[in-house]
Amino acid sequence: MISSSPSSSPLSSAYIFPRRRLSSPSFLPLSSPPPKPPLPSNSGEMKPDVASNSAVYLRRVFTAIVFLSAVVLSCFVLYRATDSVGLKMPMFSQGSSRLDSKEFRLEKVLNDAAMEDKTVILTTLNEAWASPNSIIDLFLESFRFGEHTRKLLNHLVIIALDMKAFSRCLDIHTHCFALVTEGVDFSSEAYFMTPAYLKMMWSRIFFLQSVLELGFNFVFTDADVMWFRDPFPHFYFDADFQIACDHFSGISDGVENKPNGGFKFVRSNNRSIEFYKYWYSSREKFPGLHDQDVLNIIKNGTFIQDIGLKMRFLSTAYFGGFCEPSRDLNEVCTMHANCCFGLDSKLHDLRILLQDWKSYMSLPPRFKGSPLVSWRVPQNCSLDALLHFDLQSEDEKQEMDNNGKTDKRL
Template sequence: MFGGNDASASRMEIAQKLHSMKNARCLKLFVAAVLCVSFTLVSIMSLLATPFSFRPHLMPNVSWRFTPHSFLRGQQSLRQGDGFYLEYILRKTAMPDKTVIITTLNEAWATRNTMIDLFLESFGLGINTTRFLDHLLIVALDQNSYDRCISIHSHCFELKTDGVDFSGEKIFNSPDYLRMMWRRIDFLRQVLEEGYSFLFSDADIMWFRDPFPYISPDADIQVACDKYLGQPNSLRNRANGGFLFARANKRTINFYKYWYLAKEVFPGMHDQDVLNKIKRDNALKEFGLRLQFFDTKFISGFCQLSNDFEVIVTMHANCCYGLQNKLDDLRQMLTDWKRFRSMTPSMKRFGRPTWAAPKACLTSWNMVH
């Protein structure tokens, strides 16, 4: 929550930006209508190849997309090398209710026998979770991760950002890491604007059970926690945006725009930390946003570990520094999970299973803190 005079100034600044963004959007829609008539003799492929920037201090860079319902979408060109566009990929991947599962991937996490392999393996080891692979969209942030994705998965989308290399391992809270996280926030806003709800999952999250029964029908946004304090509506819960459900509507679209703009008020901060700053802000109340939190008993992580194998749904390698530490502990957890799945009911009653991990991650976290 913002505090004192600085708080008022921060809110005013974001409000002014949102107001300017609204005016800019109206102007762009008018210009788009004029250009639609003026450019009738220009080929569609020419339009798709021509970027158009508009006052970047008011809103993210945008590019033209020639679609019947919208000209203005996104921060960068959304075209892939094979000519598919975001809307097509979403329609192809989504469930009948227009919900899609999304994860993002860069080269460091796409290398063979590393994070993306563990992530996909967990769907095969989970209870009735393999079916969700048909509705999983992997958003690749660089060419190498996209190439790896199309070799192992059916639904891949290449999201390029001009002038930025997202391929290598990004150290937590480093400048490149922050740019990658904020690029993700802006992309997820685009998904909502296309009319698709999403369940976002970081690739360092293992899926053990179906998470959808744990999504509240009353929530516009429901987010995981590093620390859950017992009430799903409590804003004191420490949010973790690595696992988040967002329902496509005007409230969530406005929220994602507000969240993205708030990074200018809190420069150098992680999107998750900014979320924990703004979640109490009056602007969210004005949007009418219904925000809830997942119980870590079910949607768990290393920060607040659930040891109940009978009910655990997902496990996130949070509170961890370093890719290798994440890999070591998640591999051990998959081993523990497979052992649990092989136990008979009597074995489970008399030998309560426990996690042998996390050890590497908690050691790395404690060293930093």
Template sequence: MANLEGGGINNNLDDEEKLLNEPSGIHHHHHQQIISLRHVVKVFLLFIGITLSSLLLYHSSNKNPLQFFPNHSYKHAPSFVSDSNYVNTNGSAAGNLLHGYNSRTANVSKDKKQKSKLEEVLEKAAMGDKTVIITTLNAAWTEPNSIFDVFLKSFRVGNQTTSLLKHVLVACLDQTAYSRCLEKKQVHCYALTTKDVDFSGEAHFMSDDYLKMMWRRIDFLRNVLEMGYNFIFTDADILWFRQPFAHFYPDADFQIACDHYWFDSTNLDNSPNGGFNYVKSNERTIQFYKFWYKAREAYPGKHDQDVLNMIKYNPFIKDIGLKIRFLDTAFFGGFCEPSKDLNLVCTMHANCCIGIGNKMHDLTMALDDWEKYIALNGDEKMLRPQTWTVPRICG
């Protein structure tokens, strides 16, 4: 009978000693069993180790959120990240897609002096509710008697729009544009220069410089939102004829004009145009602009408007609760789809038009149409339908 006082370990040792003292045949049989058991354990542990290593390699390969972007397909674009990686900074979905944003953009963020300068200009330009009208310009668009002059003139001849000029902030992409902006005195000017990049010349549509300008603009507007300011962004090739505020939706975060307004204001199948939008500063819009800017990496060679058309269906938009509205071309028209009633129009955009010369030609004609319209008395405006003579070269 085994000695119980020795405990389990000593019993096992005694058993092994007995095995050594048994006849060689019995000893050999039991020794093989022990070796076989140890071999099985080693093989099992090796299998577990290989399996765990494979799983780690698999999951690490899925950490790049950009691989989940589609290469094409607008409406049926898959998620930016897989559901398993969908962790948001506020506890819901999509945190990983923004993880790389802050780390990569930290190196190109404005220094404190430049940021305080922007804050100073924003404060001076802002309306009572911290809304600023923002446009971006380079030297080519600020040439004398060019786009910038027509843009400013539209405010002066528009219906109750002159007072809005003091809320216009011009983000100048080069030193020449900044100097010319300062000469105007009616608006606020900010030097939005980019190190080692020359934006002074005409950036032809979809050229490398054009794409850099468009994406620089998106990142700048994100910065404005982070400072707590709402903005109406307007391209400088937009004529302002009436104040737009009555036609904005009070419950929306992001409102944007359209090349073509096909459906109601909430339908994502509308064709947005990034040249005119009204954006409220909140956590949703800040996250959206980060998402939009980062999406350029997934769609190389695309400009901001094309990328917007691709990401507007992305589940991230719903996840952050962003409320998007599309603005009716009856009020916010353009050469793609002119507003039909001059009694309603607020803005006219030289979209569907390439080249400064072509834009200038048709914008000047549109301004003439407006001045003829406002020269009519009240009855004539209502009884005599007024139509545009544009687009002529554009469209």
């Protein structure tokens, strides 16, 4: 999800767990064997040459002891230092030895989950959405109750943004990858357009770029997107980049569509990689905007045409959300809890959404086409609530500007 170097990115200092432990030091033997202990003379005193050899021997032993102590102390200091800079791993129930292998390296995880054409399904997860009976459980449940979607779980990789999310992933899913950004805590709920939210969104763009560079196609989905049908039959076979919308104009290549980065299908090729590099670097031209706002700007520019990228926008008839719901339950593939502020509101409406889907699936076939069959949501999620939050944020920002303060939250 370029002019900027990797060192300037929020993921340039990312650490991929687990930590490599220091091996025990080994040492070469001394250049010559130590002399034998001197024998006493008849007078009870050592001869001068014997006393000299004894002194040399003692100096060598003392030097070796000092050297060994210095090396061991250095190893201990280095080991403690790795803990202090963010490489510390919690002791999971699976045991640290499992994490000390190549099992959780990105390319290995992607290969294990990939379809035959190297396509993977990706979602991100933090502690706020990982707790039991929260977003991630509803997300996985939708695959199990959808039409022809359960098999797609075999190709889903959960990208954990903190270690509690990673631990939960290991408990509930097969393919997990731990990704941590130095100096940033993504474990809490990131409210829309806060600094933490912006940093998380741009980190996601950079990470998705790296997936493309490894040669994998991906469907990226937010965890608050419910999967009810296999979406692949509704993707455009010739598009490099296709994305869901908050509002769909009816024209798949119309730039007037309002895209939503929470669901997209991207094929790995030179065009898509260059596009992601450009998208990520454009954050510097438009500070304070999130990835969707910047996408809305650059989609109207000439760069996409210059590199030959084929972009398509997905219809809300198949890929809907609370902004613009998919009204026909006989056609819907996914539903996104967009246009929604707050975790509690999302959970409330997503639970109703899943219950509506289960009720629909239990109907006899002759009743499924009835116009009376529809969603009962959104309820707590609404554009009005989101607009109210935006106005509050603007008022707070204006007040801080008037007081000469800067918001330094991460």
